[in-house]
Structures are given as structure tokens and as C-alpha cells.
Amino acid sequence: MRHAERILKETGIKVTPQRSEILEILTNTKSHPGVESIYLQVKEKFPSVSLATVYKTVELFARTGIIQELCVTRDVSRYDARVEPHPHVNCINCGKVEDVEGLPQDNNIEHAERATGYRILKEETMYFGHCKDCRED
Amino acid sequence: MRHAERILKETGIKVTPQRSEILEILTNTKSHPGVESIYLQVKEKFPSVSLATVYKTVELFARTGIIQELCVTRDVSRYDARVEPHPHVNCINCGKVEDVEGLPQDNNIEHAERATGYRILKEETMYFGHCKDCRED
């Protein structure tokens, strides 16, 4: 049984081939793909898959916490199967999203809770700039 | 001359009543409003203002750096006239966005640049949780 399938079972989500495939794709990439990109990849194995299914699936996965949704720009959401908190970088030229390795998300949640009165559940840090390929210096 | 008008002149942006009003609104609020909310407020003084003008204006302001765009959820962008880096909290129940006071944005830009090879221009940290009114504990 595939890794993804086991996670779905453990989470109590009904297993379907499309769901396994989507989770498998997200688990095996570091590219933080958006829905369109996931859709195109699923399509290679399941040519009749619909965009709506991909939308419903990533929404379900994000809601149950097995993936996280990253809000990068207003036009597209990106998804990440690495759910432990970690910062990201986004290239404002080519749109790429990558993990920042070796930089623990600074844990200021308690401080932020005290300062705001919120009950805080998660933190997300995004760095914006130009990637190696898009830098001009 | 109003505060907003002076900033527009200094930035080299042509001054119009709508632009002054929009910048004035953003300068005088801590609510990090979205376009729809700004539009409704401008409409009180300029009933014939159009949504398109508000969109064009906040895009211009963000591009020239006199305001910043916050990516909170996939559905709406929010705008902030406080442009120096500072973290935000978002209530995942009511959607409110607030500043986190007294918590300097931890400056890991150099580290992130080294770890990723990016030339980083800005950093944004968002905490997600439930605000005072939406907490249930």
C-alpha cells in the first residue's frame, strides 16, 4: 500500500485513486504546486480527472491538516505536504516557492498571543525576492 | 494640505481627490481593509467612485511602496499604510487582520538569503488563530 494511502486511512478520509495520487504528488515534490499544476500531473495518470476534484481534494486535505495551504499571491494558492512550521521564499519574478532550510520558524507564538489576545494556531513566514535565476546582480 | 496629499506629491504621484481620500483612509485605520471596504468608505465622500478606480489606486500605491499589500487568504488582499516590516495576526473565523505590537519582525533575511540564494526584498509573518471575540475557551 502506498504511503499516501496509509495516511488517508489514518486520517479517516475515504481512499480513492485520485486522492492517493494527489497526496502522493504533494508528498514527492518540493515545488509547492498550485491547483493547476497538480491537476496536470494527476491527469497523466487519470486523464478524466476534473479540476473540481482537485480543488475539493486539496481543500479537504488542508482542512484535515494533512497538507497546508500557502497564501503567496492573490492569484493562486500553493500547497505543501510538509506541515510542520517552516518559512518559505517566493520569487516575485517567476513565482517559484521554496522552503528555507536550516532556519527554524522563530517561535513567537506565545508573545504574539500575549500581544494580541488571540489564540494562535499557526504561523507562516514568507520571504519575497528574486531567486538565483531571476537575480540581476 | 492634507497629509495624504503631501505624500502623493513627494512620491511623484498625480494628486486626485479619490487618491487623497484612499490614502487618507488607509493612513487613518488599523483595520487593514480590503478593496471592497475601502470602496465603501470612499463612496461616502465620492458617491460616483468606481471599484476599478480603487483597484487601480491601491495597485499603484503598493507598486510605489507607499502602502503594502498583505496576502491573507486566497479570496481577498488587504492593504496597510504602515510599510515598515511588522507581523500580523489573522482571525480565521471573522477574517480580521491586526498588527502584532511590540514584536519586531525577526530579521533573518541574511540567513534566508544564504540558505536559498535569493536576493530577498521583504519578509512577511502572519499568525493565524482566533481573536478575542471568536475564541471559545
Added chain:
DNA sequence: TTCTCTGCAAATCGTTTGCATATAC
């Protein structure tokens, strides 16, 4: 068998665009 998921197409909604008119400088 029963309940849920999938795929399709249409609907939605935030945002953008083209263009004629009005306005800032």
C-alpha cells in the same frame, strides 16, 4: 446497499481591461 466521491457544466466573485470622458498640471 448505502453513502460519498467524481466529473461535468454552469455559476460565482474578486479583479482586470478597454474606452470615452473628465480632470490635473
Added chain:
DNA sequence: GTATATGCAAACGATTTGCAGAGAA
């Protein structure tokens, strides 16, 4: 006077929804 901004309506594109048929348990 000239270049640019406004307001309108139509276009766009990502996402959501409703529903009939298919598939998982």
C-alpha cells in the same frame, strides 16, 4: 493643451456549486 485618471461595462480567471452517475466500504 496634453497627458493621465476616472467611471462604466464587459471580460477574465481562479474557485465553487449543483447534480447525475460511478465507486468505496
